[in-house]
Amino acid sequence: MPAFTPRLRALPLLMATGLALAAGATRAAELDIAKIDAVFAAFTQDTPGCALGVYREGQVLLERGYGLADLNHRVPITPETVFDIGSSSKQFTALAVLMLAKEGKLSLQDKAAKHLPELKDLGQRFTIDQMLHHTAGLRDYNELLLLAGRDMGDVTSSDDALRLLAAQQGLNFEPGTRFSYSNSGYFLAAMIVERVSGQSLDTFLQAHVFKPLGMTATHVRTDHTVVVPHRATAYRPNGPAGFAIDMSNWNQPGDGAVQTHVRDLARWDAELAQPKVIDPALLKAMQTPGTLADGSPIQYGLGLSMDRYRGLPRVQHGGAWGGYRAVVMRFPAQHLGMALTCNAAQSSPTTLAQRVADIALAGQFQDAPVAQAAPPAPPADFDPGVFVGLYEGEPGDILRIEKQASGPLTMRRAGGGAALRALGLRRVQSTSGITQLDLADDGKSLTLTRNDDPKPVLFKRLPEYRASAAERGALVGRYYSGEVGAEWTLSLKQDQLTLKGPGAEEAPVSALKADLLEGPGFSLQVTRDAKGQPVALVYDSARTRGLKFVKR
Incomplete structure (x- = not known):
C-alpha cells in the first residue's frame, strides 16, 4: 500500500537547501525530510495518522501531515488539523494557577479545601502544589468514573467528577511522600481556577494565554456537542485492517481537553523559548522539578516533565484521550521543539518524536538512537x-x-x-x-x-497458592462501595471466580494467596469479621488504592 503523500510546509530557503538548524545548536545537522517521512510510513491514505511540527525557538522549521483526519470523508491531516492533546493540556492548567498565584488570589500552599469546600476533611490534607506535582495521593477520577459504571461514551460533567472525588474517604498515600501520576489533581486545579477567577478555565486561558500568543485555534473543550472546525476524528484498531471511532463525551477540563494544532503549538514553543507575553518566572517554575517532603527529587515540574533523552536535557509531556495521542517536546540546549498530534490509538507519539529527534539532532547525542542501540549482551550464565x-x-x-x-x-x-x-x-x-x-x-x-x-x-x-472450593464459594456475593455508588458481583462459574461491575464486562479473578485476589489490572484484598467471614473487598490499582466494597 503506497504511503499517503504528506502535506508539507517549510521555510522557503530551507525548501531549496535542506534544513540547517541554528549555529551552536545543530550546525552540522540537516533535517532529512525523506528520513522523517519514513518514520511515519505506517500512516497512509487509508489510515488515521499524525501531524508533526518541528520548531527552532518557535520558528516553524517543518510542518507535516500524515494520514487521514476523517476516514469517512477521506480528509487528509494538515498542520491546521485540530486534535485533543489529552494530558499535554496540563501545562496550561498549571500556568493558569501560577498566574492567579502571582496576582495574590491564591497560594500554591493553600489546602485544596480552602477553595473547594466540597472536599471537606480530605481536602485539608493536601495542597495545590502537591496536586500539580502529582504528590497529593489523590485517586484518579477517570478510573473512579469507570468503576462507578460510566462509559467513555457517556456524557459526564465537572459536577459528576467533583461529587465523586468529594465522596472519597481516603487517599492513595500520605501527601508529599510519593509521586504518583493522577488526573484528579489537575481537574481540581481547573475547578479552583474557576472558583477564584470567576471564569471558566477556557475563558481565563483565552484572555491570558491563547489570544495574547495568537493561538487562535486553541481552546479548552467542555461541551462535547460543540462543533470544532477542522478537528480530526479519533480511531482505534478494529480487526486486522479496520478502525473504529474512539471518542469520549466526558466534559471535564484541567487534566486534558485542550484542542489545538501543531501550528498553534509553535507559538507556545516560541513563548517557552523566549518569553514575550508571559512572566518568565512562571515558565521557569513550570520547568523546575519538584521534590517530595523528605527532599527527594522528582522529574515532574508543573504540567511538564524534565528528563534526558540520549544524554540531552528534555522538557516534555505526552497525552492520550480516547483514540487521540499527543506529545509536546523540547530540547532547550539545542533550541529544538516539536509537537506531534495523532488520531490513531495505536500510535506512540513519544517514540515517533524521539525518532524525529534522532534525525534532527544527529551527531549531538551522547549515545546511539534507542532504535539502533544494541542491547547489552547478558552474562553467559544468566538464567x-x-x-x-x-x-x-x-x-x-x-x-x-x-x-x-x-x-x-x-x-x-x-x-x-x-x-x-x-x-x-x-x-x-x-x-x-x-x-x-x-x-x-x-x-x-x-x-x-x-x-x-x-x-x-x-x-x-x-509462593504458589490454590484456594479451596470452600474459600472461593465463601467470597461469592454482592459488594457495594458508597465512594463510587456502585455494586459489584463476585460469582463462581465452573470453578472460576468472576467479577461483574456496572457497565463492565465480567472479568476472571484468581486467588494469589489467602485473601488476595487478582483481576485484569487490579487486585482485591479480602477483609473479614471477627468470625472469619468475608465482609469487604478492597480495590487496588496503579492509580486508585484502598477503595472499599462492602459485602451485602
Whole structure:
C-alpha cells in the first residue's frame, strides 16, 4: 500500500537547501525530510495518522501531515488539523494557577479545601502544589468514573467528577511522600481556577494565554456537542485492517481537553523559548522539578516533565484521550521543539518524536538512537528463570514476571507490561530503560526502581497458592462501595471466580494467596469479621488504592 503523500510546509530557503538548524545548536545537522517521512510510513491514505511540527525557538522549521483526519470523508491531516492533546493540556492548567498565584488570589500552599469546600476533611490534607506535582495521593477520577459504571461514551460533567472525588474517604498515600501520576489533581486545579477567577478555565486561558500568543485555534473543550472546525476524528484498531471511532463525551477540563494544532503549538514553543507575553518566572517554575517532603527529587515540574533523552536535557509531556495521542517536546540546549498530534490509538507519539529527534539532532547525542542501540549482551550464565514468579509490594501491589519458551522475560504490574533485558546475573531492566529490577541473593525478594520516581519499591515473592472450593464459594456475593455508588458481583462459574461491575464486562479473578485476589489490572484484598467471614473487598490499582466494597 503506497504511503499517503504528506502535506508539507517549510521555510522557503530551507525548501531549496535542506534544513540547517541554528549555529551552536545543530550546525552540522540537516533535517532529512525523506528520513522523517519514513518514520511515519505506517500512516497512509487509508489510515488515521499524525501531524508533526518541528520548531527552532518557535520558528516553524517543518510542518507535516500524515494520514487521514476523517476516514469517512477521506480528509487528509494538515498542520491546521485540530486534535485533543489529552494530558499535554496540563501545562496550561498549571500556568493558569501560577498566574492567579502571582496576582495574590491564591497560594500554591493553600489546602485544596480552602477553595473547594466540597472536599471537606480530605481536602485539608493536601495542597495545590502537591496536586500539580502529582504528590497529593489523590485517586484518579477517570478510573473512579469507570468503576462507578460510566462509559467513555457517556456524557459526564465537572459536577459528576467533583461529587465523586468529594465522596472519597481516603487517599492513595500520605501527601508529599510519593509521586504518583493522577488526573484528579489537575481537574481540581481547573475547578479552583474557576472558583477564584470567576471564569471558566477556557475563558481565563483565552484572555491570558491563547489570544495574547495568537493561538487562535486553541481552546479548552467542555461541551462535547460543540462543533470544532477542522478537528480530526479519533480511531482505534478494529480487526486486522479496520478502525473504529474512539471518542469520549466526558466534559471535564484541567487534566486534558485542550484542542489545538501543531501550528498553534509553535507559538507556545516560541513563548517557552523566549518569553514575550508571559512572566518568565512562571515558565521557569513550570520547568523546575519538584521534590517530595523528605527532599527527594522528582522529574515532574508543573504540567511538564524534565528528563534526558540520549544524554540531552528534555522538557516534555505526552497525552492520550480516547483514540487521540499527543506529545509536546523540547530540547532547550539545542533550541529544538516539536509537537506531534495523532488520531490513531495505536500510535506512540513519544517514540515517533524521539525518532524525529534522532534525525534532527544527529551527531549531538551522547549515545546511539534507542532504535539502533544494541542491547547489552547478558552474562553467559544468566538464567531468566530465577526471576520468574509472583511478587507483592505494598498490599495489593502485584508484580508478575513471566518467560514464554520463545519470548523475552517480561513483567506485568497494574495492567501494564514490559519486556526485560539482562544487566547482570540478578539485575534486569525494561527495554525502555525506565524500570530496573534487582533480585535478592536468596531469590525471595526484588527491588524495583524507576527513573521517574526516587522511591524504590521492595517486592516479596509469593509462593504458589490454590484456594479451596470452600474459600472461593465463601467470597461469592454482592459488594457495594458508597465512594463510587456502585455494586459489584463476585460469582463462581465452573470453578472460576468472576467479577461483574456496572457497565463492565465480567472479568476472571484468581486467588494469589489467602485473601488476595487478582483481576485484569487490579487486585482485591479480602477483609473479614471477627468470625472469619468475608465482609469487604478492597480495590487496588496503579492509580486508585484502598477503595472499599462492602459485602451485602
